[in-house]
Amino acid sequence: MIKKFAWRRGGSGQRGFLLLEFAAALAISGILGTTVVGSLHQLQRTTIDGGAQFELTTETQRATRWISRDVHRADSTDVSDGGAPVTSASFDWTDEFGAHSCSYVLNGDALERACDGGLTVVARQLSGLSFSRSGSLILLSFDVSAVARPDMSESVSMYVSLGRE
Numbered sequence: 761m762i763k764k765f766a767w768r769r770g771g772s773g774q775r776g777f778l779l780l781e782f783a784a785a786l787a788i789s790g791i792l793g794t795t796v797v798g799s800l801h802q803l804q805r806t807t808i809d810g811g812a813q814f815e816l817t818t819e820t821q822r823a824t825r826w827i828s829r830d831v832h833r834a835d836s837t838d839v840s841d842g843g844a845p846v847t848s849a850s851f852d853w854t855d856e857f858g859a860h861s862c863s864y865v866l867n868g869d870a871l872e873r874a875c876d877g878g879l880t881v882v883a884r885q886l887s888g889l890s891f892s893r894s895g896s897l898i899l900l901s902f903d904v905s906a907v908a909r910p911d912m913s914e915s916v917s918m919y920v921s922l923g924r925e
Contacts, residue, residue, distance in 0.1 A: 812906035815885070816914050819904045823871050823883035824918060830862045830875075831898050832923040839898060845890035849898070853923070864889075871902075888915075896922045 831837075834851035850863040862875035866889040870881045889902040897919045905913040 808908050809912075812909035812912045815906045815908065816904055816912065819883045819885050820914060820916055823886060823902065823904070824900070824916065826871075826873055826882040827864060827900055828918075828920045830864075830873075831900075831920040833860075834922050837893065837898065837922065839891045839893040841893050841895060843893065845892040845899075845901070847889055847891075849891040864891075866902075898922060 830851045833853045833855070835853045837852070838850045839846060848863060848865040850861060852859070852861045854860070860876055862873060864882075865872055865874075866886060869885050869887060871883040871886050871889065873880045873882045883904070885905050885907060887903045887905070890900075892899045892901075898921075899917065899919055901915075901917045903913055903915050
């Protein structure tokens with residue numbers, strides 16, 4: 761003999777769920793699902809924004825590190841004192857290894873450094889590069905934008921002192 765087991769509610773003999781219980785469970789599941797999807801979307805957006813900010817910081821640091829290093833070493837530059845801003849600049853110096861000449865130019869969105877016969881891309885996603893000079897100070901200005909978030913950008917302006925003038 762096989763006995764049938766059924767879930768019984770109280771003593772009334774009802775089996776299964778009521779339609780009202782099913783609707784409540786469906787509503788709760790919908791709310792939880794919406795919350796989970798919203799949280800995942802927010803996590804993705806935060807990750808993209810964090811990556812874009814990291815990219816901006818990295819490219820800014822690359823550009824400023826290379827240029828400031830060469831400007832600090834320089835004996836001379838082709839940037840005119842008190843002249844209008846220029847979009848490319850050369851810096852020259854002599855050290856124990858000989859004479860060096862490094863120039864910077866923006867090629868598309870890539871900052872290129874030509875130094876002692878070698879060409880290196882030192883930063884990307886740059887625009888509006890300019891150099892100007894006031895005495896022994898070089899004003900470097902540029903904008904940097906993020907690939908993942910083209911609407912996210914930073915403007916950078918900094919003074920760097922010529923090292924040997």
